[in-house]
Amino acid sequence: MWLCYATMISFNQTLKPILHRIGSMPVAILLLILLAVASVIGTVLKQNQDQIDYLQQFGPTWYWTFRALGLFDMYHTWWFLAILGLLMFSLFACVLRNAPRFLKEMKSRKGTLSENARKHIMHKFDLTLDDKAKAIASIKTSLPGWKWMETKVTVAGVETLWLRGDKGRFHKWGYILVHISMLVLLIGGAMSTQFGFRGNMAVPEGKTESEISFLKGTSVEYLKMPFEVRCDTFSINFFSTGAPSEFRSTLTIIEDGKEVMTSDIIVNDPLYYKGVRIYQASFGDGGSEVTLKLHRLNREGNIDIAKAQVYTMYEDPYSDVTMEFKDFRPYNIENMAPAGQAKDFKDMGPSVDFVIRGKGLKPVLVRSMMDPFIMDDKNQGSMIMISKTGDARDFETFLLGLDFSNPKEWQLFQSFVGQLPTNKDATKEDNLNAFRAALDEVYPDGRPEDLQMLGMRVLQALKVLPDMPWPFVPMLDDFDQTYYTGLQLAKDPGMNVVWVGSAFLVFGLCIMFYVAHRKVWIKIIDKDDSVTLEVTGLSNRNPIAFEQEFTDLEQQIKDAYEQKKGVTV
């Protein structure tokens, strides 16, 4: 007893004021503003990028300041979560404080209306009918949706009957529901982050994987799944513009060494297994085998074969040059039309990307194409793209002149270079003779068809190839492609709570905005042989719709009364 009393006192004296303060509007608004400002920062400052990029972008001072504040993974910092937590608390306090008042207001219905109040209300009419009992009965029974309450008032010995009708009296539930629903949403969100996980998994075709990786703050963390995922096949369909139309992975779930299910997933259609959803998120090269021909830029002009896998390093045994393979693409569809003209999509064929490094060489990103560039049905020779910054957006295209997919052209070039006169006063005719001799050597059975084009391309090669900084021309020759499928795995125990909260929220908002609390007072005044109904109506919102409804009401009462009268007579 004493304990109970003490708790009451301590609640009233300490907890209640705190609750009131936190549940008050200024605090809530402060929290919402903080949330909004933080959110703006989070969108303007790109989240979860490479730390090195941040360092480059902001410089050391700002980088360390931002990092200390956790701005690079802001939505998971303690202070951001604290704002959300306080908001939750504030909502809770707000509901606790206001809901009882709302409920009380909904219950209390004033049965009468003063003359003075009636004067100021727009919607009213007087109706005189013959039969009091029938009038009351017709009001009470035949007006759909109205809830009626009787009040008897005796003034100076004269008893007056009042009828009060309500429609949409529950509209204050809208406010309560909306605030509770947000509480539910925040609880659901907290459950998701506390008990759920979300991470990525890259599974090459034919391989099995069981670990997901995700970012936590600035570091990458790993989590083992209770099952393994095998990617049986991965396929992509393309539109003719080169844009992917569908990625599809066939996945097999393996648990305790047993295959438990096999299913296809595509974007927008995840797989569900034991509380974990598996989404198709991305795809990429899963370590394709590539074969390159290295055309030596030396006197012999021999061709070496370089075999490598994407994501591995190839070291040239004859020089100190290395190639780090980055990516392989089976298609390269480009719009060949000049800007502003009708588009002309063309597949440029397979390509491989690698970074080439060596002593005294500036490391550059190279894209080597397998097929020659054909324009207007004419072979323009092979193509290589070089990005000096290492960014794929900065690729510059170089036409090498020769078609490296045709080994004879390289032979021709070598033979031509070998026979070129070396003395300074060689004439054009001498050069031409050297070309003819080279042609005779490489094409003993007659000249190739596009001779003129070929000649021009050899000249182009003569201009371009000696400027190459590398000891060889690396050209893609063959490939065996494998993809990896990029999966996202997520477990979200709070999701259903969030949906329940969402449903509440929408429902509550609809009540709040679209249900008007409409009240009608009817004062029934007895006359000698008739009865006068003084009807007054009030609505807390949407006066225009209410005017219509109120006018209808008059008609409805009249109709119902007439009907009642007709039946009994």
Added chain:
Amino acid sequence: MTALSMTFSSSGPLFHGRFAHIRCWAYLGMMAGMAAMAMFAGGGYVEDEYIFQLFSMQGATWMAGGAVVGIAYALTTSKEKFRAYRFSEILVPWIDGAVLMVALMGLYTLFEPSEAMITYEDQSNLISGRIVMAMNVFLLFSAITYVAYLIAPAEFIGKLGTMTAWFGVYAGGSALLLRWYESYLLMGGDIGHAPVSNLYEVFIFLFCVICVIYLTLESRHQVRGLGAFVMPIVAGGVFFSIWLESIGQSDIKPLVPALQSYWMKIHVPLNFVGYGSFAVACAAGMAWLLREKIEMKNPDAKVLSVFPSLKVLDQLAYKAVAIGFPAFTLATILGAAWAAEAWGGYWSWDPKETWALIVWLVYGAYLHARFSHGLHGKTLAWWAVLGFLVTIFCFVGVNMYLSGLHSYGQLS
């Protein structure tokens, strides 16, 4: 879509009483028939084929069957239940408008170039582009007319503004429908999709939404003067969309896999109901601020004759928010549902999501200021205007300046 009712309502029984009631239920029955066909007809629902099924004998049978049931129901409702009639009278002009739009679209298809002339690479000969141009002209003309009406309040000028705005809505709506149809003509029907997939398309949709919301408020509250503030916002959007077209954003392009979902048809339009009503609220706010300024200088100014009163403007801004806020909330929630299906989580703090939250907070605060604190007038007028600036950033700015999961809305 209440243009029809505005033109004819005073004159004929077309939109009143029994006839409206029966027509309404015929429509509703027809829609039920369409839904039933999707659910129960042989083969199940296949999105890309459904539309063509509708226009086949099978579709006609299901729809006619539904319509007959609907009419039968309507005939059994007694005249005394005039609340039921009222429901039909409110609903029927909207469906009439939608039917008219579909009919217009059907009419345009007759003028479409022959199939051999239509290529993905060059879409300039498709008719929808021209109808969008007509819409642009209507809307710009309407904006000018409304402003003229405010300055020289002749009934005729005002009516002209309203009428051209409606023409703009019908042109825009039917052009979008036609664009939907045209997307199936390209690349053998592989890339057919609803016309709400890029900025250009949603802009057209947005114009229609703003106009419909405003015009409905106009006809209900007799506030034609407000048009001089709403339509210039639309006109600004028209210039932006013309610019989008000039940089090649108007081409029908295939959908990236993430967008290939029925959710797109629900999430995007609903969002624009929100954006559209916030635009109307902004216009009412601007009108409020201007009127207050004029009143302070000269309370008898001539320009105030058709200018809605401060009280009405305050009410209208609230009304627009009351339409937009629940729609925007629902759209965001449905977006979360889509994200849970496509991206691995209902909320990822993606820039678009975060800005949607900010917009939501801004208008949530507006409502609190109004109801909990009883604020009215100047503060709320400014709030509506600034809130719309935040909305614009959420809608266009995020796509142009921030990248994220929603980046398919980006200009490239």
